Amino acid sequence: GSVAADLDNDSDLDLVVNRINAEALLYENTSDTNKFLSIVLDGAGLDGNRFAIGARVEVQSGGHSQTQEFFPSRGFCSSSSYKLNFGLPDKSYDQIKITWPDGGVTE
Numbered sequence: 001g002s003v004a005a006d007l008d009n010d011s012d013l014d015l016v017v018n019r020i021n022a023e024a025l026l027y028e029n030t031s032d033t034n035k036f037l038s039i040v041l042d043g044a045g046l047d048g049n050r051f052a053i054g055a056r057v058e059v060q061s062g063g064h065s066q067t068q069e070f071f072p073s074r075g076f077c078s079s080s081s082y083k084l085n086f087g088l089p090d091k092s093y094d095q096i097k098i099t100w101p102d103g104g105v106t107e
Contacts, residue, residue, distance in 0.1 A: 001074065005081035011036045013085060037061075037086045037093055041070060046102055051082055054101035062089035 007014045012029040019025065037059060043052030055070045066087075072080045086093075098106040 001078045003074070003078065003080055006038070006083065006085065011038075035088045035091055037088055037096075039084045039086070039096075040082060041084070041098070043101070046100065049101055052100060056099040057084055058095075058097040058099075059086045059088075059093055060095040060097075061086075061093040064089065 001018045003016050004013045005016070006012065007016070007026075008028065012031050014029050015025075015027040017025040017027070039057055041052035041055050041057075043049045043055070046052060051070075051072075053070055053072065056067065057070065058065060058067045068084050068086070070084060072082055074080055095107065100106070
């Protein structure tokens, strides 16, 4: 199994790989690019779905669109980070649209 997460909070995703009968491997991303947007969802009003699992986030930036659906589960006993990371062509974005699991939309 593996997980990609910003383990050292330097804005890029690092990688942890689990190996059977061996030590896990940690790959640190040492790139110096800081063109990113991190989003942590708060599902406080979603009737027990406090992390907003199932939400869809769309980011428009520089004429490009990126979409992520928030499903952190990655198989048996595995999970990805609860932070959604978007790479940007520069340090700005044009629009963010969140479609919540209950069908509500925030722009």
